[in-house]
Amino acid sequence: xxxxxxxxxxxxxxxxxxxxxxxxxxxxxxxxxxxxxxxxxxxxxxxxxxxxxxxxxxxxxxxxxxxxxxxxxxxxxxxxxxxxxxxxxxxxxxxxxxxxxxxxxxxxxxxxxxxxxxxxxxxxxxxxxxxxxxxxxxxxxxxxxxxxxxxxxxxxxxxxxxxxxxxxxxxxxxxxxxxxxxxxxxxxxxxxxxxxxxxxxxxxxxxxxxxxxxxxxxxxxxxxxxxxxxxxxxxxxxxxxxxxxxxxxxxxxxxxxxxxxxxxxxxxxxxxxxxxxxxxxxxxxxxxxxxxxxxxxxxxxxxxxxxxxxxxxxxxxxxxxxxxxxxxxxxxxxxxxxxxxxxxxxxxxxxxxxxxxxxxxxxxxxxxxxxxxxxxxxxxxxxxxxxxxxxxxxxxxxxxxxxxxxxxxxxxxxxxxxxxxxxxxxxxxxxxxxxxxxxxx
Amino acid sequence: xxxxxxxxxxxxxxxxxxxxxxxxxxxxxxxxxxxxxxxxxxxxxxxxxxxxxxxxxxxxxxxxxxxxxxxxxxxxxxxxxxxxxxxxxxxxxxxxxxxxxxxxxxxxxxxxxxxxxxxxxxxxxxxxxxxxxxxxxxxxxxxxxxxxxxxxxxxxxxxxxxxxxxxxxxxxxxxxxxxxxxxxxxxxxxxxxxxxxxxxxxxxxxxxxxxxxxxxxxxxxxxxxxxxxxxxxxxxxxxxxxxxxxxxxxxxxxxxxxxxxxxxxxxxxxxxxxxxxxxxxxxxxxxxxxxxxxxxxxxxxxxxxxxxxxxxxxxxxxxxxxxxxxxxxxxxxxxxxxxxxxxxxxxxxxxxxxxxxxxxxxxxxxxxxxxxxxxxxxxxxxxxxxxxxxxxxxxxxxxxxxxxxxxxxxxxxxxxxxxxxxxxxxxxxxxxxxxxxxxxx
Numbered sequence: 027x028x029x030x031x032x033x034x035x036x037x038x039x040x041x042x043x044x045x046x047x048x049x050x051x052x053x054x055x056x057x058x059x060x061x062x063x064x065x066x067x068x069x070x071x072x073x074x075x076x077x078x079x080x081x082x083x084x085x086x087x088x089x090x091x092x093x094x095x096x097x098x099x100x101x102x103x104x105x106x107x108x109x110x111x112x113x114x115x116x117x118x119x120x121x122x123x124x125x126x127x128x129x130x131x132x133x134x135x136x137x138x139x140x141x142x143x144x145x146x147x148x149x150x151x152x153x154x155x156x157x158x159x160x161x162x163x164x165x166x167x168x169x170x171x172x173x174x175x176x177x178x179x180x181x182x183x184x185x186x187x188x189x190x191x192x193x194x195x196x197x198x199x200x201x202x203x204x205x206x207x208x209x210x211x212x213x214x215x216x217x218x219x220x221x222x223x224x225x226x227x228x229x230x231x232x233x234x235x236x237x238x239x240x241x242x243x244x245x246x247x248x249x250x251x252x253x254x255x256x257x258x259x260x261x262x263x264x265x266x267x268x269x270x271x272x273x274x275x276x277x278x279x280x281x282x283x284x285x286x287x288x289x290x291x292x293x294x295x296x297x298x299x300x301x302x303x304x305x306x307x308x309x310x311x312x313x314x315x316x317x318x319x320x321x322x323x324x325x326x327x328x329x330x331x332x333x334x335x336x337x338x339x340x341x342x343x344x345x346x347x348x349x350x351x352x353x354x355x356x357x358x359x360x361x362x363x364x365x366x367x368x369x370x371x372x373x374x375x376x377x378x379x380x381x382x383x384x385x386x387x388x389x390x391x392x393x394x395x396x397x398x399x400x401x402x403x404x405x406x407x408x409x410x411x412x413x414x415x416x417x418x419x420x421x422x423x424x425x426x427x428x429x430x431x432x433x434x435x436x437x438x439x440x441x442x443x444x445x446x447x448x449x450x451x452x453x454x455x456x457x458x459x460x461x462x463x464x465x466x467x
Numbered sequence: 468x469x470x471x472x473x474x475x476x477x478x479x480x481x482x483x484x485x486x487x488x489x490x491x492x493x494x495x496x497x498x499x500x501x502x503x504x505x506x507x508x509x510x511x512x513x514x515x516x517x518x519x520x521x522x523x524x525x526x527x528x529x530x531x532x533x534x535x536x537x538x539x540x541x542x543x544x545x546x547x548x549x550x551x552x553x554x555x556x557x558x559x560x561x562x563x564x565x566x567x568x569x570x571x572x573x574x575x576x577x578x579x580x581x582x583x584x585x586x587x588x589x590x591x592x593x594x595x596x597x598x599x600x601x602x603x604x605x606x607x608x609x610x611x612x613x614x615x616x617x618x619x620x621x622x623x624x625x626x627x628x629x630x631x632x633x634x635x636x637x638x639x640x641x642x643x644x645x646x647x648x649x650x651x652x653x654x655x656x657x658x659x660x661x662x663x664x665x666x667x668x669x670x671x672x673x674x675x676x677x678x679x680x681x682x683x684x685x686x687x688x689x690x691x692x693x694x695x696x697x698x699x700x701x702x703x704x705x706x707x708x709x710x711x712x713x714x715x716x717x718x719x720x721x722x723x724x725x726x727x728x729x730x731x732x733x734x735x736x737x738x739x740x741x742x743x744x745x746x747x748x749x750x751x752x753x754x755x756x757x758x759x760x761x762x763x764x765x766x767x768x769x770x771x772x773x774x775x776x777x778x779x780x781x782x783x784x785x786x787x788x789x790x791x792x793x794x795x796x797x798x799x800x801x802x803x804x805x806x807x808x809x810x811x812x813x814x815x816x817x818x819x820x821x822x823x824x825x826x827x828x829x830x831x832x833x834x835x836x837x838x839x840x841x842x843x844x845x846x847x848x849x850x851x852x853x854x855x856x857x858x859x860x861x862x863x864x865x866x867x868x869x870x871x872x873x874x875x876x877x878x879x880x881x882x883x884x885x886x887x888x889x890x891x892x893x894x895x896x897x898x899x900x901x902x903x904x905x906x907x908x
Contacts, residue, residue, distance in 0.1 A: 104587065211542070
């Protein structure tokens with residue numbers, strides 16, 4: 027196998043007890059450790075032992091407010107940025123990424139937090155830029171109604187401009203630290219942003235030096251038309267939910283095709299669909315594992331998941347009849363349409379639909395032996411459906427242990443994944459260049 | 468010495484290269500490590516070796532925007548909350564505290580960040596509640612003018628109400644984690660805040676469980692009349708700058724005297740003045756150390772410090788003439804008045820005034836042998852000027868090494884300071900009780 031062979035990127039999405047909606051009820055999950063930092067430190071060390079590119083934490087700034095939701099689900103979590111800092115102290119190589127919304131944050135805070143994390147981790151941080159899809163968040167930030175979809179994307183675009191502008195406040199070589207002359211910095215290499223836009227007025231400069239990666243890696247996850255345009259303009263990694271290879275190939279070609287309009291090459295943006303792997307010593311054992319998990323889904327949970335995905339409370343509708351007609355929602359439009367199309371095309375009842383999506387939450391489910399899982403990933407990777415994958419282990423730590431111990435060695439044998447970290451920063455793991463400061467001569 | 472003897476509390480204020488304004492130019496400072504997380508990890512471990520109660524990081528959300536300020540000072544720093552998380556991973560006992568302003572933050576974010584830090588650190592976190600005194604901060608958050616002093620305190624009061632309300636979202640025993648029945652939590656022990664106030668509308672609940680300390684320890688530092696009232700109502704620790712024992716005693720008696728009106732006992736609030744210790748093997752050596760530092764102050768820096776403290780740019784005034792009359796500013800009034808009184812009473816020129824305050828930044832300076840420093844602290848402690856002290860080492864790590872290696876053993880010999888940690892949480896170190904959840908029956 028050639029050293030120059032293209033290799034896939036692998037992230038581990040760490041979601042409390044695991045990615046399956048009933049994960050916390052599984053004997054190999056550790057639900058009592060949901061706010062125990064050592065649990066996540068052990069998971070990050072496990073992913074690092076597997077030479078994975080990054081661990082990732084999704085986030086929301088609130089939770090849907092039905093009592094059945096609180097009763098049956100994990101609705102608490104550590105705040106991801108403080109968590110990433112705690113993980114950085116016990117890992118040396120692995121990338122550390124998390125979501126921070128542009129809808130209910132201020133760009134000065136976010137620029138500073140991620141820059142600080144990039145310093146603290148030695149250049150291993152990524153920021154998943156999202157607009158808030160959860161209307162409940164608005165109520166925690168003084169708003170009566172959720173911001174409309176188009177306005178959220180407008181705001182997100184300007185938010186990223188402000189943040190990257192703040193990250194360029196100081197040129198990389200601005201600090202003299204000349205004790206004898208008393209000159210700490212060369213203020214000629216300091217640039218005050220003076221941003222005045224539609225959504226933000228931010229003077230700057232940022233009160234932290236440019237970070238090891240220049241900019242933390244910019245990740246995005248919106249698959250709507252607006253989301254894809256924002257990604258083509260600003261994202262370096264795109265997380266996406268693609269249920270089939272054909273859809274993944276279509277998304278891959280479409281998004282890569284948009285890059286040229288922004289003066290960017292295809293390898294400047296990596297597309298990483300989620301994968302939900304159920305791994306057994308035999309295909310039969312893997313299927314039994316999935317069945318065991320599916321049986322743990324509480325019906326109230328299944329309906330809640332569906333309600334949130336559709337942007338409507340459907341808990342009152344009959345479980346064993348087809349999905350009713352629903353008005354347009356203010357949520358993630360692309361995801362709503364995917365679901366509605368699936369239900370209509372296959373004539374699914376509500377129960378069948380929630381069994382389909384509540385478990386893996388809409389991502390591709392791969393059930394089989396380590397070789398079969400590797401075959402699947404290789405096919406998507408080679409057939410231009412993906413540059414890599416986000417591994418959404420069904421339960422934690424067990425599901426990630428299976429992937430690291432069984433699937434990664436198989437990918438390594440095939441030359442599809444690294445056997446050692448080659449670089450020090452997340453950008454280096456991902457093959458992304460370090461952006462120059464816009465002001466540097 | 469009796470086990471029940473009252474003992475002092477000791478915090479270490481960690482300020483980049485050190486607390487003296489010219490610290491970074493000192494040979495025992497490490498200015499090139501200003502954004503190196505390991506530098507702060509080593510300092511926290513040093514303070515923990517000294518059995519100190521806490522380390523503390525001050526913060527501002529921006530910097531005054533003059534080029535001479537950037538040229539001659541350290542104007543960059545790690546963001547303190549991500550830093551505290553990174554420190555928690557390499558320490559086991561010491562408290563971890565930082566400033567977060569109520570003026571340019573949202574209470575939901577702050578409640579969540581500090582709760583998460585309290586979980587991550589196993590109950591070792593403190594929040595220094597401030598109102599922003601630096602007008603430059605407003606310009607980073609979409610405001611043309613700085614919020615007025617009284618309005619900032621109004622907002623701060625409501626901010627703390629919202630944050631503590633969110634911290635009580637979940638009762639301590641709300642989590643069942645019953646895998647067999649599929650019940651993760653008892654939503655009957657969940658309380659939605661539904662706050663609607665003058666400054667904030669926050670529904671809640673917080674998406675994290677109640678933290679080990681119930682509430683992170685609440686610290687305050689404002690010494691104005693409004694600041695003292697807010698502290699009497701809500702603070703558990705007060706940081707203060709008191710230049711003489713007489714003033715410290717007056718402040719101590721005044722603030723403790725306000726507690727009864729809020730139904731609080733005197734030992735529910737600890738008063739910790741800053742102390743700026745210069746330690747030598749002889750008094751002469753200590754004085755030489757201070758002189759060496761003072762000579763490193765760049766005149767441009769001295770004037771900048773004074774301008775900021777007074778809330779006026781005085782860089783155009785003659786250095787060797789008395790302080791001119793200045794209009795009322797929108798900054799920290801109590802501190803302005805302290806300075807103006809000192810200058811007038813002693814007839815100081817601008818140069819003399821900045822030499823007086825730029826070095827130690829207005830805190831009590833103690834220059835002497837370890838025994839002399841211990842004598843000073845004992846006197847203030849025994850004479851009801853303080854419940855403990857914030858050690859503001861002139862340069863780091865050297866100045867803190869001197870304090871930990873030389874002064875703390877002397878305080879321990881006198882029975883004035885612990886020789887081992889007795890408890891696990893910051894509240895336990897400080898002798899503060901864990902607040903009950905307001906909703907618990």
